[in-house]
Amino acid sequence: ELFGQTNTRKIFVPRFEDYQKVYDHIAKRLEDQDEYDDGSYGPVVLRLAWHASGTYDKMTNTGGSNGATMRFAPEGDHGANAGLKAARDFLEPVKEAFPWITYSDLWILAGVCAIQEMQGPKIPFRAGRTDRDVSFCTPDGRLPDASKDRSHIRAIFGRMGFDDRAMVALSGAHALGRCHTDRSGYEGPWTFSPTTFTNDYFRLLIEEKWQYKKWNGPKQFEDVKTKSLMMLPTDMELVKDKSFRQYAELYAKDNDAFFKDFSDSVVTLFELGVPFQQPEDQRYVFKSSFD
Numbered sequence: 001e002l003f004g005q006t007n008t009r010k011i012f013v014p015r016f017e018d019y020q021k022v023y024d025h026i027a028k029r030l031e032d033q034d035e036y037d038d039g040s041y042g043p044v045v046l047r048l049a050w051h052a053s054g055t056y057d058k059m060t061n062t063g064g065s066n067g068a069t070m071r072f073a074p075e076g077d078h079g080a081n082a083g084l085k086a087a088r089d090f091l092e093p094v095k096e097a098f099p100w101i102t103y104s105d106l107w108i109l110a111g112v113c114a115i116q117e118m119q120g121p122k123i124p125f126r127a128g129r130t131d132r133d134v135s136f137c138t139p140d141g142r143l144p145d146a147s148k149d150r151s152h153i154r155a156i157f158g159r160m161g162f163d164d165r166a167m168v169a170l171s172g173a174h175a176l177g178r179c180h181t182d183r184s185g186y187e188g189p190w191t192f193s194p195t196t197f198t199n200d201y202f203r204l205l206i207e208e209k210w211q212y213k214k215w216n217g218p219k220q221f222e223d224v225k226t227k228s229l230m231m232l233p234t235d236m237e238l239v240k241d242k243s244f245r246q247y248a249e250l251y252a253k254d255n256d257a258f259f260k261d262f263s264d265s266v267v268t269l270f271e272l273g274v275p276f277q278q279p280e281d282q283r284y285v286f287k288s289s290f291d
């Protein structure tokens with residue numbers, strides 16, 4: 001829609017339909033890339049949205065998805081962000097096709113699209129993030145370290161404002177994608193269907209037997225039965241810690257509960273630290289390609 005004729009310039013004010021077009025464009029691109037990894041950029045694109053958001057610190061109200069500061073060297077080079085250039089590069093042609101969208105809205109919209117297109121729950125979206133300069137880069141160390149234990153998980157996610165239930169729900173994203181030795185040092189997928197959003201991560205965590213993988217890499221777990229799946233030390237904490245475990249058991253049994261809690265928590269995650277104009281009760285719910 002075009003309006004605002006006060007000067008000779010026309011100001012483009014994007015609306016739901018315009019964001020849906022960006023969504024559709026990303027969905028189409030996700031489909032077109034079957035030579036990458038398990039056949040989809042969906043998981044790595046979701047990881048980009050998560051790492052953009054997961055730097056938030058509620059005490060100082062710094063970090064979070066507003067700013068897209070991972071574009072810049074200090075933050076882009078943080079160890080935790082290794083490999084995410086693949087996702088940023090994947091989205092560059094989308095930015096070129098829709099130059100009016102900010103990188104910071106685009107990365108989150110792409111995360112929403114990835115979840116929905118991989119058959120996950122609907123993730124309502126608000127626009128309004130602005131791109132900020134290099135001075136807004138967050139210090140290294142704000143994202144979780146997979147080699148650590150429950151106290152680290154609670155410190156990192158507590159800093160963002162999440163409780164145990166949300167920490168477990170969000171971790172269910174590990175149904176998707178895989179670890180890459182040349183990125184994190186870890187190796188392998190968590191589930192047998194790494195491009196479909198399911199509660200399988202919790203079912204496998206609870207139902208399978210896990211043992212240390214014998215290899216030269218960092219400490220990680222493999223399933224005893226097939227040795228083809230993996231869990232990180234932080235993943236195993238979700239069944240070892242009593243409070244975490246009650247939610248892991250709930251989500252293993254009840255896919256609807258998982259979808260609902262994941263959606264609620266990821267909407268919160270994606271909005272941390274963003275000063276929106278668009279009200280909470282007017283979020284956009286995008287149509288998926290298969291709706």
Ligand code: ZEM
Pocket residue numbers: 043044046047050083144145146147153170171173174176177178179180181183184185186232234266
């Ligand atoms: Zn992840 N994650 N993550 N995560 N993650 C990896 C991959 C993916 C942790 C972590 O260290 C790692 C959340 C929470 C936590 C995804 C989404 C979300 C990898 C492998 C590691 C090491 C990276 C690689 O080698 O490519 C830790 C310690 C977490 C919390 C304690 C949350 C929350 C997520 C989203 C809501 C996704 C989708 C992937 C798969 C990426 C891919 O390229 O396949």
